[in-house]
Amino acid sequence: xxxxxxxxxxxxxxxxxxxxxxxxxxxxxxxxxxxxxxxxxxxxxxxxxxxxxxxxxxxxxxxxxxxxxxxxxxxxxxxxxxxxxxxxxxxxxxxxxxxxxxxxxxxxxxxxxxxx
Amino acid sequence: xxxxxxxxxxxxxxxxxxxxxxxxxxxxxxxxxxxxxxxxxxxxxxxxxxxxxxxxxxxxxxxxxxxxxxxxxxxxxxxxxxxxxxxxxxxxxxxxxxxxxxxxxxxxxxxxx
Numbered sequence: 001x002x003x004x005x006x007x008x009x010x011x012x013x014x015x016x017x018x019x020x021x022x023x024x025x026x027x028x029x030x031x032x033x034x035x036x037x038x039x040x041x042x043x044x045x046x047x048x049x050x051x052x053x054x055x056x057x058x059x060x061x062x063x064x065x066x067x068x069x070x071x072x073x074x075x076x077x078x079x080x081x082x083x084x085x086x087x088x089x090x091x092x093x094x095x096x097x098x099x100x101x102x103x104x105x106x107x108x109x110x111x112x113x114x115x116x
Numbered sequence: 117x118x119x120x121x122x123x124x125x126x127x128x129x130x131x132x133x134x135x136x137x138x139x140x141x142x143x144x145x146x147x148x149x150x151x152x153x154x155x156x157x158x159x160x161x162x163x164x165x166x167x168x169x170x171x172x173x174x175x176x177x178x179x180x181x182x183x184x185x186x187x188x189x190x191x192x193x194x195x196x197x198x199x200x201x202x203x204x205x206x207x208x209x210x211x212x213x214x215x216x217x218x219x220x221x222x223x224x225x226x227x228x229x
Contacts, residue, residue, distance in 0.1 A: 034216055043205060043219040044160070093159065097215050105150065105215050107159040 002028050002098045006108030013084055014116055021079045021111045023094030029074035030096035034105070035067075038091040050077040084115040120208050122220025130228055135196050137223045139206035140188040148209035149182060150217070151191050155202045163204075164191070196227045 003026040013019050023033055031052045036044040048069055049057040056069035068080040077096075081088055093110040097103060121140045129135050141149075147168040152160035166173045166180045166189065173180050177196075182189040193200060203224050207217040 032215065036219075043221045044217075046210070046216055046218065049216050095215075103215065104162060104165070105217070106162070107152075109159045 002026075002096070002100075002104075002106045004094065004096045004106045004108040006094055006111055008111055009109060010112040010114075012114045012116065015085055016083055018080055018082045019084055019113060021081075021092055021094075021113075023077045023079070023096065023108050025075045025096040025098075025106075028096075028098050028100065030077075030098065031074060032097040033071060033077040034095045034097075035069065035077075035079050036093045036095070038093060038110075040091075044093065047079075052077075081113065084113070086115045089113055089115045120206060120218045120220045122206050122223060124223060125221065126224045126226070128226045128228065129196055131196060131198060133196055135191075135193045135200070135225055135227075137191045137204055137206065137225075138188060139190070139208075139220050140186075141208040141218075142187065143208065143210070144187065146208040146210070148215065148217075149180070149189050150207050151178075151180060152205045152207065152219075153202045154205060154222075160205060193225075196225075198227050198229055201225055201227045 005024045007022045033050040035047045038044045046059050047062045050069045050071040052071045058064045071077040091110050094108040095105045119142050150165035153163045154160040164178050164180050166182050177194045179192040203222045205222045206220040210216040
């Protein structure tokens with residue numbers, strides 16, 4: 001299947017700092033990517049839809065000024081957690097929409113964020 | 117987003133038995149229903165999906181059924197093997213707008229030898 005790379009795989013930061021997470025589609029172009037958050041032993045919660053060349057669409061309850069999304073190219077979307085706090089600690093995972101033939105979603109490997 | 121309910125939360129079966137996981141959704145406009153398998157610390161892997169114009173789909177030991185009228189869909193795994201042990205998530209598209217998904221809470225499946 002198509003490959004989606006996410007970096008970093010884990011990050012530890014101090015409270016108040018910002019963290020950038022990258023999601024790349026390695027062997028296909030993805031005009032649409034999605035960002036999810038997953039707390040331990042819980043489901044994936046959709047945060048936002050990232051569209052190449054336009055503003056992201058955020059789900060209700062997700063602060064767009066705190067979770068900055070930039071989809072500047074067809075293979076890269078970034079999520080920046082600004083002024084991170086301990087409650088932002090979570091597993092963040094992206095997915096990219098592959099449109100070769102039948103459309104399918106492929107997930108990145110996830111980023112474990114720990115805010116101290 | 118719209119709710120996706122998934123049951124059971126845990127399921128234990130003996131090797132060779134069948135496993136069934138059921139999900140319901142609330143948005144009648146949802147038209148895409150994938151199932152993902154997630155092993156501990158790894159990314160979700162798509163195992164099968166179904167669209168609203170199909171009632172059933174099968175891929176070897178895995179099958180999915182969809183009842184649009186009742187707004188529920190199910191995953192069936194036959195002849196289970198220990199390597200099937202993982203967390204399984206169902207999902208439903210957010211309306212018919214594409215592939216933004218609402219996920220169920222997951223089912224932890226344990227297949228014992």
